[in-house]
Amino acid sequence: xxxxxxxxxxxxxxxxxxxxxxxxxxxxxxxxxxxxxxxxxxxxxxxxxxxxxxxxxxxxxxxxxxxxxxxxxxxxxxxxxxxxxxxxxxxxxxxxxxxxxxxxxxxxxxxxxxxxxxxxxxxxxxxxxxxxxxxxxxxxxxxxxxxxxxxxxxxxxxxxxxxxxxxxxxxxxxxxxxxxxxxxxxxxxxxxxxxxxxxxxxxxxxxxxxxxxxxxxxxxxxxxxxxxxxxxxxxxxxxxxxxxxxxxxxxxxxxxxxxxxxxxxxxxxxxxxxxxxxxxxxxxxxxxxxxxxxxxxxxxxxxxxxxxxxxxxxxxxxxxxxxxxxxxxxxxxxxxxxxxxxxxxxxxxxxxxxxxxxxxxxxxxxxxxxxxxxxxxxxxxxxxxxxxxxxxxxxxxxxxxxxxxxxxxxxxxxxxxxxxxxxxxxxxxxxxxxxxxxxxxxxxxxxxxxxxxxxxxxxxxxxxxxxxxxxxxxxxxxxxxxxxxxxxx
Amino acid sequence: xxxxxxxxxxxxxxxxxxxxxxxxxxxxxxxxxxxxxxxxxxxxxxxxxxxxxxxxxxxxxxxxxxxxxxxxxxxxxxxxxxxxxxxxxxxxxxxxxxxxxxxxxxxxxxxxxxxxxxxxxxxxxxxxxxxxxxxxxxxxxxxxxxxxxxxxxxxxxxxxxxxxxxxxxxxxxxxxxxxxxxxxxxxxxxxxxxxxxxxxxxxxxxxxxxxxxxxxxxxxxxxxxxxxxxxxxxxxxxxxxxxxxxxxxxxxxxxxxxxxxxxxxxxxxxxxxxxxxxxxxxxxxxxxxxxxxxxxxxxxxxxxxxxxxxxxxxxxxxxxxxxxxxxxxxxxxxxxxxxxxxxxxxxxxxxxxxxxxxxxxxxxxxxxxxxxxxxxxxxxxxxxxxxxxxxxxxxxxxxxxxxxxxxxxxxxxxxxxxxxxxxxxxxxxxxxxxxxxxxxxxxxxxxxxxxxxxxxxxxxxxxxxxxxxxxxxxxxxxxxxxxxxxxx
Numbered sequence: 001x002x003x004x005x006x007x008x009x010x011x012x013x014x015x016x017x018x019x020x021x022x023x024x025x026x027x028x029x030x031x032x033x034x035x036x037x038x039x040x041x042x043x044x045x046x047x048x049x050x051x052x053x054x055x056x057x058x059x060x061x062x063x064x065x066x067x068x069x070x071x072x073x074x075x076x077x078x079x080x081x082x083x084x085x086x087x088x089x090x091x092x093x094x095x096x097x098x099x100x101x102x103x104x105x106x107x108x109x110x111x112x113x114x115x116x117x118x119x120x121x122x123x124x125x126x127x128x129x130x131x132x133x134x135x136x137x138x139x140x141x142x143x144x145x146x147x148x149x150x151x152x153x154x155x156x157x158x159x160x161x162x163x164x165x166x167x168x169x170x171x172x173x174x175x176x177x178x179x180x181x182x183x184x185x186x187x188x189x190x191x192x193x194x195x196x197x198x199x200x201x202x203x204x205x206x207x208x209x210x211x212x213x214x215x216x217x218x219x220x221x222x223x224x225x226x227x228x229x230x231x232x233x234x235x236x237x238x239x240x241x242x243x244x245x246x247x248x249x250x251x252x253x254x255x256x257x258x259x260x261x262x263x264x265x266x267x268x269x270x271x272x273x274x275x276x277x278x279x280x281x282x283x284x285x286x287x288x289x290x291x292x293x294x295x296x297x298x299x300x301x302x303x304x305x306x307x308x309x310x311x312x313x314x315x316x317x318x319x320x321x322x323x324x325x326x327x328x329x330x331x332x333x334x335x336x337x338x339x340x341x342x343x344x345x346x347x348x349x350x351x352x353x354x355x356x357x358x359x360x361x362x363x364x365x366x367x368x369x370x371x372x373x374x375x376x377x378x379x380x381x382x383x384x385x386x387x388x389x390x391x392x393x394x395x396x397x398x399x400x401x402x403x404x405x406x407x408x409x410x411x412x413x414x415x416x417x418x419x420x421x422x423x424x425x426x427x428x429x430x431x432x433x434x435x436x437x438x439x440x441x442x443x444x445x446x447x448x449x450x451x452x453x454x455x456x457x458x459x460x461x462x463x464x465x466x467x468x469x470x471x472x473x474x475x476x477x478x479x480x481x482x483x484x485x486x487x488x489x
Numbered sequence: 490x491x492x493x494x495x496x497x498x499x500x501x502x503x504x505x506x507x508x509x510x511x512x513x514x515x516x517x518x519x520x521x522x523x524x525x526x527x528x529x530x531x532x533x534x535x536x537x538x539x540x541x542x543x544x545x546x547x548x549x550x551x552x553x554x555x556x557x558x559x560x561x562x563x564x565x566x567x568x569x570x571x572x573x574x575x576x577x578x579x580x581x582x583x584x585x586x587x588x589x590x591x592x593x594x595x596x597x598x599x600x601x602x603x604x605x606x607x608x609x610x611x612x613x614x615x616x617x618x619x620x621x622x623x624x625x626x627x628x629x630x631x632x633x634x635x636x637x638x639x640x641x642x643x644x645x646x647x648x649x650x651x652x653x654x655x656x657x658x659x660x661x662x663x664x665x666x667x668x669x670x671x672x673x674x675x676x677x678x679x680x681x682x683x684x685x686x687x688x689x690x691x692x693x694x695x696x697x698x699x700x701x702x703x704x705x706x707x708x709x710x711x712x713x714x715x716x717x718x719x720x721x722x723x724x725x726x727x728x729x730x731x732x733x734x735x736x737x738x739x740x741x742x743x744x745x746x747x748x749x750x751x752x753x754x755x756x757x758x759x760x761x762x763x764x765x766x767x768x769x770x771x772x773x774x775x776x777x778x779x780x781x782x783x784x785x786x787x788x789x790x791x792x793x794x795x796x797x798x799x800x801x802x803x804x805x806x807x808x809x810x811x812x813x814x815x816x817x818x819x820x821x822x823x824x825x826x827x828x829x830x831x832x833x834x835x836x837x838x839x840x841x842x843x844x845x846x847x848x849x850x851x852x853x854x855x856x857x858x859x860x861x862x863x864x865x866x867x868x869x870x871x872x873x874x875x876x877x878x879x880x881x882x883x884x885x886x887x888x889x890x891x892x893x894x895x896x897x898x899x900x901x902x903x904x905x906x907x908x909x910x911x912x913x914x915x916x917x918x919x920x921x922x923x924x925x926x927x928x929x930x931x932x933x934x935x936x937x938x939x940x941x942x943x944x945x946x947x948x949x950x951x952x953x954x955x956x957x958x959x960x961x962x963x964x965x966x967x968x969x970x971x972x973x974x975x976x977x
């Protein structure tokens with residue numbers, strides 16, 4: 001049915017990012033995931049009678065840092081508000097949040113699109129709030145509440161509805177994950193719920209020369225990139241179908257909230273606007289307003305670093321890497337830093353990129369760690385790059401060398417290459433003897449090459465393979481190819 | 490011993506003339522005799538108190554250093570958290586709630602070696618002016634058992650007036666220390682907002698609540714303030730001492746203030762009962778005789794104080810009391826079938842009428858579409874009242890006012906008319922809205938032999954001066970030495 005109409009997709013995103021502060025937002029409990037239920041709690045985060053919140057300055061600093069990276073205006077004066085609603089995972093039955101004076105507003109983020117293009121998505125605001133706990137529903141006629149997460153600092157980021165496809169929504173989510181990790185303010189681990197997304201989606205449908213806007217749908221609490229992307233895709237189709245069926249528009253239909261069913265991969269209606277809650281926001285009298293000015297702000301600003309998207313673009317321009325490779329290298333700040341260290345010490349950027357993205361990242365992923373955690377000195381990678389560039393070892397041998405380096409990081413690549421006979425044979429005289437031998441043993445293939453037909457290329461490859469086999473992979477394939485060409489034409 | 494102040498007792502204990510155990514036992518004897526009538530306490534900790542008293546005696550005998558309240562039997566209002574016993578707020582919803590920590594003010598009493606006798610009755614969650622809203626028991630005025638002790642710190646005031654402790658802590662959101670002190674003929678001090686930590690004080694109106702002492706004399710109030718005042722890193726609204734230093738409030742207490750300039754607000758006072766007005770006039774004469782200049786000022790926005798207060802306090806209360814939901818602690822309804830019913834039934838069963846009324850009022854005031862007309866407007870009025878005080882204090886050092894329009898009223902007299910009840914706070918509320926300190930001292934008796942209170946208000950963080958001004962008056966009068974018949 002969707003073929004019958006033309007439409008534009010309009011998506012805004014609300015993102016919650018858990019900040020990796022030592023302690024919670026308003027008490028000194030440790031922020032720790034996966035602990036025994038209700039073991040990281042105190043009277044303050046339990047909302048006991050008589051307790052008072054005390055603001056965590058580190059959380060404010062982390063939030064401001066992200067706001068700066070998002071090019072936001074930082075409010076000189078900001079305050080805390082109470083958002084009231086009743087839910088068992090919210091022990092005070094209000095959440096300390098920020099309402100009309102958020103700590104930052106009016107920013108933007110550049111997100112990477114296909115082919116090295118970027119798009120600017122405007123940010124409405126970014127503010128701090130405390131997280132709720134978790135309701136658990138074991139079998140039986142009761143529920144349980146785990147309040148370990150209660151009071152964890154959350155940064156809420158709200159974008160303008162500037163995204164026009166599920167892919168853009170995903171790109172923003174990934175870019176933001178990369179950004180907060182670069183800034184060191186969040187682990188942004190999706191599986192631990194460190195990032196949660198709520199897209200607001202509607203369509204502008206063009207039908208019979210007229211424009212119709214579909215009612216806005218907010219999908220709640222998505223905690224994976226896949227669910228985010230799939231739910232937007234699903235909503236697009238559902239809204240088209242609904243429009244064609246009912247003709248409901250933003251003027252005639254209500255804004256609604258939907259949940260995502262991960263198994264069935266569908267969104268499910270939760271509530272319509274008529275019964276939207278009244279949160280009765282008002283300034284929290286237990287906390288004093290925050291003045292974000294002067295030295296404090298300067299100190300925070302000094303912690304800003306080059307953002308991943310900028311780095312990625314720079315790698316493409318400066319090192320002529322592909323956009324894809326630049327993206328892989330900059331996905332994690334420590335990996336990109338390592339790459340730059342190698343380049344700074346004289347490593348060839350393209351070789352370094354290959355070794356890091358193909359060999360080291362593979363090893364790191366197998367071990368479930370970062371490239372830098374492999375503890376291979378940058379100087380060794382620099383040396384290895386040089387060896388590949390000068391043909392001392394083949395690219396294949398380089399992979400073998402990195403594997404060995406992992407086990408003995410103290411050993412240099414040259415020593416490893418020597419010890420394991422990985423030095424490439426480039427001596428034409430020595431190789432010629434072996435080539436002759438192979439020609440003698442493979443008359444059929446030689447004929448095929450000479451025939452120059454379809455089989456020629458394949459046969460040439462076969463002969464090269466035979467040489468490599470005889471030299472245990474140490475022959476320089478370039479040199480062998482030259483000799484073959486000379487002998488067989 | 491009934492005639493001793495806390496300071497005098499402390500000195501006698503320190504000098505070894507009386508032991509803390511003797512003083513504490515004497516208090517328990519008085520409690521045994523009079524508490525069945527007065528009903529000041531929700532809980533009493535005889536063993537714990539005697540144990541502490543014996544420990545203090547031992548340390549004094551051994552010549553070890555002791556705190557400022559060493560061995561003095563004191564009481565604490567039951568809305569301050571204690572690790573011993575329950576902290577009920579006189580509410581059925583917290584009847585069996587045991588706090589896992591001590592309120593900072595309570596901890597400071599303990600550290601000063603006070604002997605905590607028990608926890609006193611109050612209006613439920615400090616909402617009321619008569620202690621009749623207690624969900625747990627009735628307290629009567631020691632001067633007339635058919636009358637209320639005032640509220641919400643009625644238990645603390647009745648305990649001090651009835652000789653059931655030497656001093657007590659109360660809390661004051663709209664007059665809850667000063668009005669019961671006035672009704673019971675004792676001294677009550679509401680410090681500046683931020684002077685005493687609110688950590689562990691179960692919140693009613695967070696921007697108004699302040700802990701303070703109820704005592705037999707002004708000097709005892711100064712002593713208690715010495716113990717409880719100061720910044721607390723756990724209370725962001727407690728003021729940093731670099732901004733407003735805490736001083737020794739006893740140091741210069743007996744030094745009169747030269748060329749004192751005090752003000753009265755005649756048109757505002759006109760609403761008070763004739764006998765209350767007369768007591769105030771007599772008071773003014775005493776200050777004049779002491780060389781003070783008394784001027785008349787106007788404070789145009791005071792008339793709106795009650796309206797603003799009942800919006801702000803109830804708005805904050807509606808949010809502060811949301812946590813009593815039967816889920817995590819406190820009363821849980823046995824009749825609930827789902828979690829929504831756990832909330833609604835637990836709260837419906839365990840909150841009293843007045844608490845429900847104020848939660849409803851506050852919820853309404855904060856609701857979308859009403860916020861600007863009520864809450865925001867009330868905040869504006871609050872600013873105007875603050876401004877009234879700022880300009881008043883450019884002309885004077887303190888303002889004199891009645892504590893309440895009448896002396897203690899009859900039990901049951903106003904329970905069916907909440908508005909009438911609210912009006913009994915008319916003179917005390919402004920100090921909370923402005924955040925300034927105010928003290929209530931005995932200044933006479935009416936025709937029914939009921940105590941009348943004088944209220945003195947001064948600029949923020951001038952408790953030292955406020956206490957000295959009160960002390961000037963106290964030195965000239967003997968109202969504070971009078972005891973209710975129940976003691977004799």
